[in-house]
Amino acid sequence: MTAFHITGGIPLSGTVRVAGSKNAALPMMAAALLAEGPVHLHHVPRLADVRTLTQMLRELGVCVCRSADGAVLLEVVDPMPVHARYDLVRRMRASFCVLGPLLARRGRAVVSLPGGCNIGDRPVDLHLKGLAALGAELRLRRGYVVARAKRLRGTTIDLSGPHGSTVTGTANVLSAAVLATGETTITGAAVEPEIVDLGNFLIAMGARIVGLGTRTIRITGVGRLEGVAYRVIPDRIEAATLLLATAVTGGSATVTGVVPGHLTAVVEVLRTAGSRIESGDDRITIAASTRPYAIDVAAEPYPGIPTDVQAQLTALACLARGRSVVRDRVFPDRFQHIAELNRLGGRIERRGAKAVVIGVRRFRGAVVTASDFRASAALVLAGLAAEGRTTVRRIRHLDRGYQRLDEKLGRLGARIARTRKGVRTVCGKTNNMVSGPFYPACHK
Numbered sequence: 001m002t003a004f005h006i007t008g009g010i011p012l013s014g015t016v017r018v019a020g021s022k023n024a025a026l027p028m029m030a031a032a033l034l035a036e037g038p039v040h041l042h043h044v045p046r047l048a049d050v051r052t053l054t055q056m057l058r059e060l061g062v063c064v065c066r067s068a069d070g071a072v073l074l075e076v077v078d079p080m081p082v083h084a085r086y087d088l089v090r091r092m093r094a095s096f097c098v099l100g101p102l103l104a105r106r107g108r109a110v111v112s113l114p115g116g117c118n119i120g121d122r123p124v125d126l127h128l129k130g131l132a133a134l135g136a137e138l139r140l141r142r143g144y145v146v147a148r149a150k151r152l153r154g155t156t157i158d159l160s161g162p163h164g165s166t167v168t169g170t171a172n173v174l175s176a177a178v179l180a181t182g183e184t185t186i187t188g189a190a191v192e193p194e195i196v197d198l199g200n201f202l203i204a205m206g207a208r209i210v211g212l213g214t215r216t217i218r219i220t221g222v223g224r225l226e227g228v229a230y231r232v233i234p235d236r237i238e239a240a241t242l243l244l245a246t247a248v249t250g251g252s253a254t255v256t257g258v259v260p261g262h263l264t265a266v267v268e269v270l271r272t273a274g275s276r277i278e279s280g281d282d283r284i285t286i287a288a289s290t291r292p293y294a295i296d297v298a299a300e301p302y303p304g305i306p307t308d309v310q311a312q313l314t315a316l317a318c319l320a321r322g323r324s325v326v327r328d329r330v331f332p333d334r335f336q337h338i339a340e341l342n343r344l345g346g347r348i349e350r351r352g353a354k355a356v357v358i359g360v361r362r363f364r365g366a367v368v369t370a371s372d373f374r375a376s377a378a379l380v381l382a383g384l385a386a387e388g389r390t391t392v393r394r395i396r397h398l399d400r401g402y403q404r405l406d407e408k409l410g411r412l413g414a415r416i417a418r419t420r421k422g423v424r425t426v427c428g429k430t431n432n433m434v435s436g437p438f439y440p441a442c443h444k
């Protein structure tokens, strides 16, 4: 089992650069199924989730490899496979995003339903509603969506759900509509930067899309999409996590390679908590207060506070002066981190869809276990701020969504050792680093 061993109490300082966005890169990789020619995706983070989707795309007839300059190269070499296996979709929900492209390009798809996960109910009814509206015949059989469509036809689709829109649902329907006949209007669309980035990628391939970043996206179907080179936006969630790591340790640091406009809500909360923040073109500098002020926040769809930062904000609230309240209006059950944060000395009480937090002076080091990867980030942040040593187990959850977070925090002065089956790595310098190609070279 992989674990982090953290010596807490060190204020972070220095400069660190964020990686490309996981949640932008994954739907783009799936959308490469639409291209008639090679796709070069730059700035794709090196993550377990990327490797999982790579495995699935290879099984779907796509040659996927990493070039010497780090770009992910994708090219359809066999247009026949349409089966996306349960144990891959179960491992990484975003792989459900192959459904729309397979239907649009191959007219058939057999894709496993994603199943549940630790952050709450993860239905796909809006995905299926949108694809059915485009003319796909969809049946559920033994845990799989069995879909076929001679030719998708443009229509009007509303993707509003009980907790806002659906990000990957918008990605699935958008990726299908670009090759449909005629005009498609998606109302209640997700407006997240990752969806805007996917749409810009599709436009670069030759798609005709207007309204990205608004609730109403209009698509005019085209006959074919070309391969293209494209650079993925920075990961705003990783950037927020690094800013919060600095805030919980009372440090001062600069996060570079970001789009500050993607982090407005997070910066606002950090200022409310007492941090001084300055934003440049591609960087944000934070000077945290020694002890944060209490916060009263709710995670919401973009441009609100991201639900993927809610656990990390709860960790900050644990150290605040007074009583804080943290809600999650996207995933009302996304509170698995509470029990483990309380084992580190937090005083959090779950009351329905909110967490009530009474601030304490500091966390106390302990052994804790991660449940989902944003919750594991919250435990790492608490360990950084804790007295003494903290061990965070099951770091594989963290590696799904953060590219070597231990190394990045190490560059900011944190003392983190990663242990994996007896191999000890201190802040990224290991006695047994496995190097070599990210993926075996493509064999044309």
Ligand code: EPZ
Pocket: 022, 023, 026, 093, 094, 121, 122, 123, 124, 125, 126, 127, 128, 161, 162, 163, 164, 165, 166, 167, 168, 169, 194, 307, 308, 330, 331, 374, 401
């Ligand atoms: C995306 O998940 C992200 N994942 C999640 O990030 C993120 O937390 C979430 O959007 C919300 O921002 C990727 O982009 C790969 P949703 P997604 O469909 O698309 C309900 C991370 O940490 N809903 O936008 O699966 C759903 O129950 C991950 O990187 C329906 O009701 O989330 C939820 O309450 C975790 N019916 C809300 O909508 C549907 O068909 C938002 O879900 C789909 C969703």
